[in-house]
Amino acid sequence: MLQLNDIYKVFNEGTPDEKVAIDEISLDVKKGDFITIIGSNGAGKSTLFNIIAGKMFPDMGGVVINEQDVTGLPEYKRARRIGRVFQDPMAGTSPTLTIEENLAIAYSRVKPRTLRPGVTAKRRTFFKEQLETLGLGLEDRLRAKVGLLSGGERQALSLLMATFTKPDLLLLDEHTAALDPSRAALITRLTKEIVEREQLTTIMITHNMQQAVDLGNRILMMDKGQIIFEEEGARKKHLTVSDLLNEFGKMKGTELSDRTLLGG
Amino acid sequence: MWMSIFTSVEVGLMFALMALGVYLSFRILDFPDLTVDGSFVTGAAVAAIMLVNGANPLIAVTAAFAAGFIAGVITGLLHTVGGINPLLSGILMMIALYSINLRIMDAPNVSLLTQTHLFTWIREGIGGTWAIMGVMVAVVLIVKVMLDFFLKTEFGLALRAVGDNHLMITSFSGNIHFYKVFGLGLSNALVALAGALVAQYSGFADVNAGIGMIVIGLASVIIGEAIFGKKTIIRTTLAVIVGAIIYRIIVALALRVEFLETGDLKLITAIIVILALVLPKAIAKQKETMRKRQRRLRLSAQKG
Ligand SMILES: Nc1ncnc2c1ncn2[C@@H]1O[C@H](COP(=O)(O)OP(=O)(O)OP(=O)(O)O)[C@@H](O)[C@H]1O
Ligand SMILES: [Mg+2]
Numbered sequence: 001m002l003q004l005n006d007i008y009k010v011f012n013e014g015t016p017d018e019k020v021a022i023d024e025i026s027l028d029v030k031k032g033d034f035i036t037i038i039g040s041n042g043a044g045k046s047t048l049f050n051i052i053a054g055k056m057f058p059d060m061g062g063v064v065i066n067e068q069d070v071t072g073l074p075e076y077k078r079a080r081r082i083g084r085v086f087q088d089p090m091a092g093t094s095p096t097l098t099i100e101e102n103l104a105i106a107y108s109r110v111k112p113r114t115l116r117p118g119v120t121a122k123r124r125t126f127f128k129e130q131l132e133t134l135g136l137g138l139e140d141r142l143r144a145k146v147g148l149l150s151g152g153e154r155q156a157l158s159l160l161m162a163t164f165t166k167p168d169l170l171l172l173d174e175h176t177a178a179l180d181p182s183r184a185a186l187i188t189r190l191t192k193e194i195v196e197r198e199q200l201t202t203i204m205i206t207h208n209m210q211q212a213v214d215l216g217n218r219i220l221m222m223d224k225g226q227i228i229f230e231e232e233g234a235r236k237k238h239l240t241v242s243d244l245l246n247e248f249g250k251m252k253g254t255e256l257s258d259r260t261l262l263g264g
Numbered sequence: 265m266w267m268s269i270f271t272s273v274e275v276g277l278m279f280a281l282m283a284l285g286v287y288l289s290f291r292i293l294d295f296p297d298l299t300v301d302g303s304f305v306t307g308a309a310v311a312a313i314m315l316v317n318g319a320n321p322l323i324a325v326t327a328a329f330a331a332g333f334i335a336g337v338i339t340g341l342l343h344t345v346g347g348i349n350p351l352l353s354g355i356l357m358m359i360a361l362y363s364i365n366l367r368i369m370d371a372p373n374v375s376l377l378t379q380t381h382l383f384t385w386i387r388e389g390i391g392g393t394w395a396i397m398g399v400m401v402a403v404v405l406i407v408k409v410m411l412d413f414f415l416k417t418e419f420g421l422a423l424r425a426v427g428d429n430h431l432m433i434t435s436f437s438g439n440i441h442f443y444k445v446f447g448l449g450l451s452n453a454l455v456a457l458a459g460a461l462v463a464q465y466s467g468f469a470d471v472n473a474g475i476g477m478i479v480i481g482l483a484s485v486i487i488g489e490a491i492f493g494k495k496t497i498i499r500t501t502l503a504v505i506v507g508a509i510i511y512r513i514i515v516a517l518a519l520r521v522e523f524l525e526t527g528d529l530k531l532i533t534a535i536i537v538i539l540a541l542v543l544p545k546a547i548a549k550q551k552e553t554m555r556k557r558q559r560r561l562r563l564s565a566q567k568g
Contacts, residue, residue: 053435055434074439075434075435076434076437076438076439076440077437079434079435079436079437080437083435084435090429091429091431091432092432092435093429093432094424094425094428094429094432094433095428095429096424096428097421097424097428101416101421101424104418104421105418105421105422105425105432105436105438106436108418108421108422109436109437110437113418113419113421113422113438114417114418114419115414115417115418115419115420116417116418117413117416117417117418118417118418118421119416161436
């Protein structure tokens with residue numbers, strides 16, 4: 001469904017600040033995969049997402065989505081098929097627009113935007129149904145401005161907006177990291193439910209090793225722009241956090257604490 | 265006195281169209297667009313030159329609208345394709361338009377006193393004291409309703425999100441460059457439309473008529489918002505229109521003060537904007553202090 005072929009990305013090339021962010025990564029994501037990615041700060045995880053989404057372009061290598069080479073396609077064009085949720089709960093919604101207007105923007109991502117009303121009676125019913133699945137009572141606040149919602153509510157809304165048009169690919173970049181533990185647990189549960197229900201092909205970056213182990217059918221560990229460990233299927237299922245820590249230590253040939261991977 | 269307020273409302277309705285344009289760029293797109301000083305005159309110049317050459321007033325006004333749209337689009341392209349920052353894009357376009365406007369008019373000033381135009385039509389066709397007022401109210405209301413509708417369409421919602429959270433709208437397949445260019449086009453089209461109407465109303469187009477126009481537009485937006493708030497789009501566009509009228513009335517009243525002269529107008533405008541920006545905050549703060557003081561008094565009374 002998604003192929004990354006020898007992706008290479010370097011920042012500030014030829015200056016003292018030169019930084020190879022992605023060092024020849026290849027990856028084949030199959031339809032229905034749910035991949036979790038872990039790795040220390042600066043490993044290149046977000047950069048990899050930006051390259052998949054088209055926010056940045058690789059210096060070498062290609063990106064193929066559904067058999068189509070999209071390497072040079074700008075972000076807004078790829079966005080018809082890619083849903084994203086960011087770490088910052090403020091990033092995924094428009095604060096001065098109402099809940100239903102935000103949903104309308106997400107709803108019309110898949111086709112050219114017209115001069116027809118964004119919110120119609122029919123759509124409003126649909127939005128209500130969708131909001132009910134979150135179980136946060138947002139369905140009764142359709143006309144409230146999103147800027148008034150709490151971080152957790154906004155992130156739940158972002159998640160819904162990113163997924164309810166059933167994108168071919170869902171990218172989640174530490175989307176629970178900015179929330180308190182109970183809200184994070186809620187968003188994690190909703191993520192699991194939605195991905196299973198809609199059978200979305202998903203890649204999720206997380207610093208929470210437990211989350212990485214619990215969710216998904218594949219796991220990748222990244223370090224210094226490379227994938228240094230990979231597991232899938234039955235073996236992934238039986239993986240534990242301490243297995244991961246061991247793996248990481250072996251690869252690096254050093255003793256590592258949970259802290260390092262968790263990013264301090 | 266009555267007469268000057270009456271004309272203030274008439275003129276205010278024309279300037280309301282300009283203020284709606286400024287509202288689009290400043291508030292909806294979050295783009296401080298200074299093109300306005302130039303595009304207002306562009307509208308006046310295009311309409312005037314066409315009228316002098318015998319064009320139908322409706323066609324002249326439509327052409328002014330289109331010319332403003334093009335000016336805004338160029339500012340948008342300077343910013344999006346050229347990568348120039350918003351303020352500078354607008355200033356560059358404003359300066360460029362000064363020369364272009366002179367070229368269009370072929371003179372610093374074009375008189376329309378002997379021409380047939382929109383308002384001679386209205387005066388002769390409908391007649392009566394209220395004719396122009398009535399037509400202007402209708403025109404402004406139609407523009408307002410269309411704008412309200414537009415800003416709630418799929419397209420319009422995306423436009424609003426561009427000014428609000430451009431990361432978000434990009435991730436929902438909105439091309440922010442396109443929306444900015446279009447939004448600035450529409451904004452300056454409205455400004456040019458106002459320029460075309462004001463020129464016909466006052467009987468001349470002047471190349472310097474646009475100086476400080478952006479501040480007048482901002483004054484209208486800020487006064488309107490300060491009085492009516494900005495809860496919904498429908499309410500805010502109404503606020504902007506009323507703000508433009510109130511601004512005209514304030515200016516008319518100020519000019520009746522003995523020691524003030526026409527030349528003081530820009531200073532008065534600047535002071536109005538400053539007051540409209542500072543007063544609401546000061547009042548809110550004052551209210552808060554009062555609340556706190558009363559609460560403390562109540563608490564100490566309970567204790568004592
Ligand atoms: N736009 C940029 N310009 C220069 N350097 C960048 C840029 N974006 C990322 N980098 C660098 O590339 C490296 C990889 O960054 P990236 O954000 O992908 O890491 P990450 O794995 O997401 O880390 P974290 O866990 O902290 O989010 C870092 O060293 C970062 O400083
Ligand atoms: Mg990151």
